[in-house]
Amino acid sequence: MTRSTNTKVAFSHLTSRVKQSIVAVLSVTFGISMYIFMNGFMTGVNDIQADLAFSSLAHIRVYNDLPEDRSDLISDDQMPSQLVNLRHPKVIQYSEGINNVDREISILGQFDGITEITSQVNMNVFFRNGSTRVSGVLNGVNAAKEDRLFGMAASMKSGNWLDLDHRSDGIILGVGLAKRLSLGMDDNVFLKTGDGITRNFKIIGLLETSLNSIDNSKAYVRINSARQLVSENQSYATDIQINLTDFENAEAMAAQMRQYTDFKVESWNEANGQLEAGNELRNYLALAVSLTILLVAGFGIYNIMNMTVNEKIREIAILKAMGFEGWDIVEIFLTQSLIIGLMGGLIGILIGGGVSTIVNNVPFNIASLETLPMAFRKSDYLSAFVFGLLTTFIAGYLPARKASLIDPVEIIRG
Amino acid sequence: MENTYALKATGINKFFHQPTEFQVLKDISFEAKKGEFLSLVGKSGSGKSTLLYVLSTMDTDYEGTLSINDESLTGKGQNELAAFRNANIGFVFQFHYLLPEFTTLDNVMLPALKLGRKSKEEIRQSALDKLELLEIKDQAHKSANKLSGGQQQRVAIARALINDPAIIMGDEPTGNLDSKNTDIVFDIFRQLAKYRGQTIIAVTHDDDFAAKSDRVLELSDGYMVA
Numbered sequence A: 001m002t003r004s005t006n007t008k009v010a011f012s013h014l015t016s017r018v019k020q021s022i023v024a025v026l027s028v029t030f031g032i033s034m035y036i037f038m039n040g041f042m043t044g045v046n047d048i049q050a051d052l053a054f055s056s057l058a059h060i061r062v063y064n065d066l067p068e069d070r071s072d073l074i075s076d077d078q079m080p081s082q083l084v085n086l087r088h089p090k091v092i093q094y095s096e097g098i099n100n101v102d103r104e105i106s107i108l109g110q111f112d113g114i115t116e117i118t119s120q121v122n123m124n125v126f127f128r129n130g131s132t133r134v135s136g137v138l139n140g141v142n143a144a145k146e147d148r149l150f151g152m153a154a155s156m157k158s159g160n161w162l163d164l165d166h167r168s169d170g171i172i173l174g175v176g177l178a179k180r181l182s183l184g185m186d187d188n189v190f191l192k193t194g195d196g197i198t199r200n201f202k203i204i205g206l207l208e209t210s211l212n213s214i215d216n217s218k219a220y221v222r223i224n225s226a227r228q229l230v231s232e233n234q235s236y237a238t239d240i241q242i243n244l245t246d247f248e249n250a251e252a253m254a255a256q257m258r259q260y261t262d263f264k265v266e267s268w269n270e271a272n273g274q275l276e277a278g279n280e281l282r283n284y285l286a287l288a289v290s291l292t293i294l295l296v297a298g299f300g301i302y303n304i305m306n307m308t309v310n311e312k313i314r315e316i317a318i319l320k321a322m323g324f325e326g327w328d329i330v331e332i333f334l335t336q337s338l339i340i341g342l343m344g345g346l347i348g349i350l351i352g353g354g355v356s357t358i359v360n361n362v363p364f365n366i367a368s369l370e371t372l373p374m375a376f377r378k379s380d381y382l383s384a385f386v387f388g389l390l391t392t393f394i395a396g397y398l399p400a401r402k403a404s405l406i407d408p409v410e411i412i413r414g
Numbered sequence B: 001m002e003n004t005y006a007l008k009a010t011g012i013n014k015f016f017h018q019p020t021e022f023q024v025l026k027d028i029s030f031e032a033k034k035g036e037f038l039s040l041v042g043k044s045g046s047g048k049s050t051l052l053y054v055l056s057t058m059d060t061d062y063e064g065t066l067s068i069n070d071e072s073l074t075g076k077g078q079n080e081l082a083a084f085r086n087a088n089i090g091f092v093f094q095f096h097y098l099l100p101e102f103t104t105l106d107n108v109m110l111p112a113l114k115l116g117r118k119s120k121e122e123i124r125q126s127a128l129d130k131l132e133l134l135e136i137k138d139q140a141h142k143s144a145n146k147l148s149g150g151q152q153q154r155v156a157i158a159r160a161l162i163n164d165p166a167i168i169m170g171d172e173p174t175g176n177l178d179s180k181n182t183d184i185v186f187d188i189f190r191q192l193a194k195y196r197g198q199t200i201i202a203v204t205h206d207d208d209f210a211a212k213s214d215r216v217l218e219l220s221d222g223y224m225v226a
């Protein structure tokens, strides 16, 4: 019964100072909608960055990592009584690539959460047309699987990506590369490997990904054609590329995979530190900005609640004189700030969603974007609301406590 | 019989430290019997209000002891005292403080809602009864800030009565009232003391009012001289 009485007093305070109440609600509204917008925008940017990056980078890559540090070859596995036969380390032959790729794929493919796994034979080559010579990268791929990993088919400027699987003499060039070679569809291109093997391919497609690193230097052939170029058999590959249902799991998954293979297992975070650093920095930025905004909103509420306390100080004194306890007074003022927080929170969510939608429709024609990126995540809206309530709670509690400590005699004596 | 005393104050001293060290109340001891109607008189500045705040448990910064209904109140915590006041003391302030946005009826109901011993409907009914007693029931649904000073004072008295407190204290409760309403209030206090055994302690400047009460206490320079 006291509760409903306290609530009634709280409402009378809110309704007797409509203007201030509205200002308080608006400051929460502002804080929460900005919080939602900032986080949605940053997440949107991160997602776009990830999309762009993952159009050429797999979540996990497995390859043969030749030991680079050759200065200490005897410390591993050395027993006191063991004799070590050490020749000049540069003479030691290491096998390159993955020689039994089917076995590796069947082992690694058993992990849960893998959406696609494929092998590649990649090498540096020279492309030649007449006297023009351009160095680039040749990827021998399984076209269907490659498409499921990186969405190649959607980036074709001309020709059909999947034709690659049926044409052993077909090659698909990045548009930039083709331009540098002054070549077009159905032209022939000569190709020379590092070991001096040459071969003639027919251009059956041109690729335009908007990523210069691909468009200007990459070419794709059927994986078996690439194997022939390096004189390797059907079970040879240089890389295994793996995509996961959730790329955030890549690091943990890679760690597990390492226990099942001797090859180097590299998650995208390792391969592209900038991408992760960018994501993290943007997340921190969004957090810092939105917390600052909430803090400002909190100050707004704090000020207004403080004014209310000062204005209603005689009422508080009278309530205490009549036997309302300190906690009742706290409750009266907390109720007010919670009502302000709830209303501001709900309106803030609506406005935050609205502003995000509008910004999401602003044209932005750079790279593969058409409009500004924006993420609409339930969790952002939820945490905005929770943070908003928390802020109002704290901002309301301080004046409420002050009110509860008022000495009624002091006020009533006048 | 010890428990015929409703209120007992022993050796009350009180000091103000601001602006200068100043003793307002000097060794005040007295008792009020159950159902006794006391007037507290004295010149302006003699310490009447200050004494009343001590007796009402609102002011805890004093020396000496205070007990009401044989319950010692000296040294108790603020929240405990608040609950005690709510149930046992009705207070009418010198400047009739009502909650301005609440209706007359809501103002009167407030202490009873806080006490929570009766249903809301019962409280409403008894609040209307108290308003009727003070001949102001017709204003029950008006906002308190729309009432005249005299009306507000009567509402404040009705509010002080709502929990049927053992002691009713008033700081010049009739100060704002005309002689007709002063008589009404005096009669109500008289009835409450006589038939319900409630103790009344009222500060007054009205000599007639004081003369008609059971006993007159007089303060002079912080001493109780009668």
Ligand SMILES: Nc1ncnc2c1ncn2[C@@H]1O[C@H](COP(=O)(O)OP(=O)(O)O)[C@@H](O)[C@H]1O
Binding pocket: A413, B016, B017, B018, B019, B024, B042, B043, B044, B045, B046, B047, B048, B049, B050, B051
């Ligand atoms: N908060 C205070 N600080 C200092 N002196 C005060 C304070 N309140 C009252 N006084 C002084 O205490 C004396 C008694 O005041 P009060 O109890 O209000 O007298 P009365 O009610 O009899 O007119 C007066 O001299 C007054 O100036």
Ligand SMILES: [Mg+2]
Binding pocket: B048, B049, B050, B094, B171
């Ligand atoms: Mg006084």
